[in-house]
Amino acid sequence: MASELKTPNLESQDGMAKLARTIRDKILIDEPVKEDELVDQLERAAIEIDELLGSSLGPKGMNKIIVNPVGDIFVTSDGKVILKEMDVLHPIVTTLKKLAESMDKACGDGTKTAVIFASNLIKNAIKLIRAGVHPTTVIEGYELALQKAYEMLQYSIKQAGEEDVRTTIMCSATGKGIERQQAEAVTDIVLQVIKHLNEKQAGRIDLNRNVKILKKKGGPEIVAIEGLIMDENPAREDMPKSFQNPAVLIINYDLKIKSGYLNPQHNLRMDSVQTALLYEERKKEMCREIAQKIIASGANVLFCEGDIDPYIETLLRDNGMLAFKKLKTKDLDKLAEATGTVLKVFQDEILPYDLGKADSIRVERRNGENFVFITVKEKAIATILIWEPIKYGLDKVEEAIDDALNNAAFLMKNREIVNGGGAIEF
CATH class of the missing domain: 3.50.7.10 (GroEL)
Structure with missing residues (x-):
């Protein structure tokens, strides 16, 4: 009978207690929080973020109407905008916001995919923690999986030619829900701007410093100049x-x-x-x-x-x-x-x-x-001027240009691409 008795996993309990203390400190809770309640709250937050962004992912993703604390209204499917305008004090949400900011700073795109992926990692980690696996062990397992993913990606990477670069930029533009004719115009403008900047900067392009985007009601039309x-x-x-x-x-x-x-x-x-x-x-x-x-x-x-x-x-x-x-x-x-x-x-x-x-x-x-x-053709600076009849159209075209610019700038530094549309994730 003694051999059938389950001994408590002291290592797992210590890890959960430490995690509980960290989270309580972050959200300023003085009262004791039960471990089950803590895990439930973490799981619920991850699920809600996943559902919120998941319905706006991909070419058939839906826009969200966001009203921020000062009354500004946004209609967007952009992950970084949705997360930025969320007024939520929760450790999981705060961490996912920082992830989106880091992804945007590093790549300029893919924030929504990264956050959805991270939310699902959290949900799966919680299942393992409930089964008695220590959080440190879960992290070590995820790190091993990351290294394996890096190894597998080496067989899926290919060098991007000129046509591949154009196709990639076009995909970035169409991903924001604008019409194909608009996406083609955005692609032409972005290629013109990025080629000019790359000639002057040799791949070290700083879009915040080198590119100005000006939006006006009218048109519709998009123009760009070197200057x-x-x-x-x-x-x-x-x-x-x-x-x-x-x-x-x-x-x-x-x-x-x-x-x-x-x-x-x-x-x-x-x-x-x-x-x-x-x-x-x-x-x-x-x-x-x-x-x-x-x-x-x-x-x-x-x-x-x-x-x-x-x-x-x-x-x-x-x-x-x-x-x-x-x-x-x-x-x-x-x-x-x-x-x-x-x-x-x-x-x-x-x-x-x-x-x-x-x-x-x-x-x-x-x-x-x-x-x-x-x-000014000799300087690494460019301006894109957008005209659209309504504000919603202006915002969508700006988002398309922003994503296209970031993808194009990234390709100038590293001409390696993989298949999109979820193929690489599967």
């Missing part, structure tokens, strides 16, 4: 609209004459017409000095973070210059990098080598809005 596109208006409509090989000056300051400059002691009283005229004349004189300093620098195009005095605008226009004002700092930083210059404070001396260079700058009106196209 920057900005949705900005010229300071004056009657300024020149196009330059070849322009010299670019970027200033991060207002070009306006403030009253403090003219009357620093605040002792000037506007008590007569003559005083007012003298004040205005002095203001114009200072404006002429500013304009002359800009013109003398040799710049053709001025980008200003702050406002520009109307009289300065007129003087610049009369000298054949194009100017833009009230620009976003983020755009100016990208522009400075693209044109090989830095943001200048106007009080500094402006020398010829302070000016940036571009192949061309032109202002075009598209879909009822002005855009500045700054072409």
Whole structure:
């Protein structure tokens, strides 16, 4: 009879107790939690994440309507967006979110597949733990399986040719539920952008730094240039609209004459017409000095973070210059990098080598809005401009471009591919 008695697995109990303490610390629970309750909670979370993302996986996957805590509404099937907007405090969900972030950072795609796969690993691990297997043993088994999977993958990998690269990018685009015609346009644009960046970066492509995506309602249409596109208006409509090989000056300051400059002691009283005229004349004189300093620098195009005095605008226009004002700092930083210059404070001396260079700058009106196209072929920077009639379409095309760009950039570093559609998993 004694031989039939089951002895408790002390190693397994110690492991579960340690796991319980870790989870309680993470979610700030003071009360004792029974081991069975803990395992049930872990399993339930893994099942719910699996079911949530599983129904949106693949070409027939459904979109999710997400309302985040601040009331923003998303309609998407993108795994990283769904997980990012989930406001859930649970150790399993938090871990799976970090997995999705790591996958997105490393590959730019496959976040949903990774999370679903991990959820099923958790569910199977819990079955083993309930059967008395220690968590450490489960982990060791999974690590052995991972090494075996690596070995088996070596027989399924093939080198990607040009047509394979195009097919892979096309699959990434169609996976977001856009029409085939749109997917083909996205593929052509992405190939154009990635080939340009790869020539300049030799496979070390940083998409966050090198690619700007601009979304606008209209169209539908997608365009891309080697350089920057900005949705900005010229300071004056009657300024020149196009330059070849322009010299670019970027200033991060207002070009306006403030009253403090003219009357620093605040002792000037506007008590007569003559005083007012003298004040205005002095203001114009200072404006002429500013304009002359800009013109003398040799710049053709001025980008200003702050406002520009109307009289300065007129003087610049009369000298054949194009100017833009009230620009976003983020755009100016990208522009400075693209044109090989830095943001200048106007009080500094402006020398010829302070000016940036571009192949061309032109202002075009598209879909009822002005855009500045700054072409810089020698720099590793590109912009993709998307027009779609509705916001949902804009978001879907952006997601398709994002996935296609990441897959293309990954292929530039490593030209190895495997069969998709779940074939490699099976």
